[in-house]
Amino acid sequence: MQSRWWLALLMQTIGQVPLSAASPSSPSSSSSSSATGPFLGTPDDAFWYDLGWYGVRPLQHFASFGASPSRPYFLLHDERCSAKKSIDDTTEGEDLIFVAPRGLSVGTPAPTIYDTRGNLVWMDTQWGQAMGVTVQQYRGEDFLTFWHGTDNGTFGEGKYYMLNSSYDVVHTMQPAPLSPGEEPLLGDLHDFVITDEGTALMTIYQKRPYDLTAGYGIKSGWIFDSLFQEVDIATGKLIFSWRASDHFAIHDTLAPLKRGFGRRSDKAFDFFHINSLGKTSTGDYIVSSRYMCAVACISGSTGAVLWQLGGRHNSFADISSGEATNMHGQHHAVWHEDTQELTVFDNGAFDKLTMAAHSRALRVRLTGIGGDNEIDDEDVDESHDKTDGKNNESGEEEDDDDDQPTAELVQAYVSPESLRAPSQGSVQILDATDTVLVGWGHVPAYTEFSADEGKPLCNVHLCPLGFTWLGWCKNYRVFKHHWVGRPSTLPSAAMRPDKKAVYVSWNGATEVRHWQLEIATIMTGGDAQFTKHGNPVEKDGFEARLAVPSEAKRVRIAALDVNGLVLAYSAAVSTSEKTVVPVMYSPPLKETMRQVVFQYAAFISLGIAGAVVLVYLAVRHRVAILTRARKVTALVITAVIAVAARVLPSRAYKYEALPTTTMSGMTELRTGERQGSRQEV
Numbered sequence: 001m002q003s004r005w006w007l008a009l010l011m012q013t014i015g016q017v018p019l020s021a022a023s024p025s026s027p028s029s030s031s032s033s034s035a036t037g038p039f040l041g042t043p044d045d046a047f048w049y050d051l052g053w054y055g056v057r058p059l060q061h062f063a064s065f066g067a068s069p070s071r072p073y074f075l076l077h078d079e080r081c082s083a084k085k086s087i088d089d090t091t092e093g094e095d096l097i098f099v100a101p102r103g104l105s106v107g108t109p110a111p112t113i114y115d116t117r118g119n120l121v122w123m124d125t126q127w128g129q130a131m132g133v134t135v136q137q138y139r140g141e142d143f144l145t146f147w148h149g150t151d152n153g154t155f156g157e158g159k160y161y162m163l164n165s166s167y168d169v170v171h172t173m174q175p176a177p178l179s180p181g182e183e184p185l186l187g188d189l190h191d192f193v194i195t196d197e198g199t200a201l202m203t204i205y206q207k208r209p210y211d212l213t214a215g216y217g218i219k220s221g222w223i224f225d226s227l228f229q230e231v232d233i234a235t236g237k238l239i240f241s242w243r244a245s246d247h248f249a250i251h252d253t254l255a256p257l258k259r260g261f262g263r264r265s266d267k268a269f270d271f272f273h274i275n276s277l278g279k280t281s282t283g284d285y286i287v288s289s290r291y292m293c294a295v296a297c298i299s300g301s302t303g304a305v306l307w308q309l310g311g312r313h314n315s316f317a318d319i320s321s322g323e324a325t326n327m328h329g330q331h332h333a334v335w336h337e338d339t340q341e342l343t344v345f346d347n348g349a350f351d352k353l354t355m356a357a358h359s360r361a362l363r364v365r366l367t368g369i370g371g372d373n374e375i376d377d378e379d380v381d382e383s384h385d386k387t388d389g390k391n392n393e394s395g396e397e398e399d400d401d402d403d404q405p406t407a408e409l410v411q412a413y414v415s416p417e418s419l420r421a422p423s424q425g426s427v428q429i430l431d432a433t434d435t436v437l438v439g440w441g442h443v444p445a446y447t448e449f450s451a452d453e454g455k456p457l458c459n460v461h462l463c464p465l466g467f468t469w470l471g472w473c474k475n476y477r478v479f480k481h482h483w484v485g486r487p488s489t490l491p492s493a494a495m496r497p498d499k500k501a502v503y504v505s506w507n508g509a510t511e512v513r514h515w516q517l518e519i520a521t522i523m524t525g526g527d528a529q530f531t532k533h534g535n536p537v538e539k540d541g542f543e544a545r546l547a548v549p550s551e552a553k554r555v556r557i558a559a560l561d562v563n564g565l566v567l568a569y570s571a572a573v574s575t576s577e578k579t580v581v582p583v584m585y586s587p588p589l590k591e592t593m594r595q596v597v598f599q600y601a602a603f604i605s606l607g608i609a610g611a612v613v614l615v616y617l618a619v620r621h622r623v624a625i626l627t628r629a630r631k632v633t634a635l636v637i638t639a640v641i642a643v644a645a646r647v648l649p650s651r652a653y654k655y656e657a658l659p660t661t662t663m664s665g666m667t668e669l670r671t672g673e674r675q676g677s678r679q680e681v
């Protein structure tokens, strides 16, 4: 299986096929240049895309924009995925796709918005790596929200940002100190949820000493505790705080305690791994724990576990023969109160440990949990009593089945390629189109399904999947939301005198329907010198190319809205000079593609050198070898492996200096590093 990935690497060394030679079956727009827009193709051709035929890092390049987003591949596209909430095109904004691919196959990681056809809408590389890019409402206004900070491999230390429709940071949130006078905690990357009450839920990881005698025999052990908080957005006041170790026994985790872990502070045991949050109308919380393999309902008054789906202390009778409760390493649990359904992304794997053939997005209906989330006649939290040591599970299961709440699998959504995500992933129900959007996390792809039948309608690879095993492109979550972007910048125009054309784009603007070229036939003079030239050109994709007549000395472009009104004009550019558009700032990467390729080359050369030495020794000292062959072979192999282990790139992707432009325009620099941990988000 992996030989085809080596084939891909070989193709990369031979040389990449120039993008212009690649012929996506239908270019997205006749008005945009050839390397922009998505690939629209067939599964057969996607195979080559995944292997790196169009580059390990197929990017879209623009003349008028200084950043290059990944060029996605559409294996399937049904009009239903691009359906507007309203047929009426006067509706502002549209449904867009929110992602943040990261890794070596991504040119510059950034929170990114695409339209439903794979055209770039917005990206801002100054943030670098971001997680959970989505749209949430606060006080009736839409905000683009995401986490940004230092990613420690399995969790994050950073803050949450809320950007308004002009992409300005309006609120920066972080957890509150646990007690007055203490340092505020840093926010973890997994979840940031704005509630209807104007509060925010956030996940936190905290390292602390812990007695791990029970279950592990480690007296002075260390754990990574999972916490969450509810904080008032306006005042920063702490409303609720919860920590997993107060309510879950460490040894109930399904994650193995790996050798050497749990004993030292630098190898703390991440037993719970909180990865999603929600709040019910009754004021309780829904928490997903990857390593308990369970989604739990937490009492908003006592913090006690009211019920849990999956894991060692599952509260539900599974009336779908185990399919509704057998989650492994799941992500992104969301409670839908109106339908009493829980949606959850079941990875079916923990990193390298695989429990299922493929990941599934699940819709599970729960019954018998009552309006107050209490389960009748049963205090489920008792089974979490930590003084108990070992729980007697057989006793629990003998409970009267009549009273036991039930879990039923309503629908499971499986990728048409049966993808299995060892980490990350998301699922979102889209009521307007009656579809379900699933992000495959560690595997940089997303699929939109019909909600009722689970039929895949759209299937998209954000980057080549062939390098997934190396972790070269990952995407934590995928969301689809209606969004109106009104950037405070101006449209950007880039003249190309050799092509007798001007290119135009406007990063983040969602209301442009047409571009109108305006020309001035003299070099001097103000706005009054400009006159419209030709008909408005329909905006179809991120960048448009407008032909420039020979009499034009200067050009500018008006962005027109649905009513033909001018939203903004680009700056005027001279038609005799190639316009230089500055490269958008992005934080430097610690490890670049070139370094990685060099490391591979060094590794392969060492292997060859080792083999040559071996052959030389075999020929030269045939007799000696015959007697000492095993020793010499072992020596050479050990040497090659030892060197290779040092030279081979870690699968991780290192980062540094994540700048953060705050409202005041201040740039704060933080050093981040993505460490070579096998475990991920």
Ligand SMILES: *[C@@H]1O[C@H](CO)[C@@H](O)[C@H](O)[C@H]1NC(C)=O
Residues within 6 Å of the ligand: 150, 151, 152, 157, 207, 671, 672, 673
């Ligand atoms: C996370 O990484 C940063 C930077 O490498 C380091 O300073 C910090 O101590 C790490 N945090 C934990 C909890 O390991």
Ligand SMILES: *[C@@H]1O[C@H](CO)[C@@H](O)[C@H](O)[C@H]1NC(C)=O
Residues within 6 Å of the ligand: 164, 165, 166, 167, 168, 169, 170, 486, 663
């Ligand atoms: C967004 O916030 C910035 C900074 O507070 C403000 O200047 C701008 O007008 C806001 N944009 C919109 C569309 O409200």
Ligand SMILES: *[C@@H]1O[C@H](CO)[C@@H](O)[C@H](O)[C@H]1NC(C)=O
Residues within 6 Å of the ligand: 392, 393, 394, 395
């Ligand atoms: C658990 O309970 C059952 C039935 O009540 C009992 O037979 C069994 O010995 C108990 N097991 C443990 C480990 O306590």
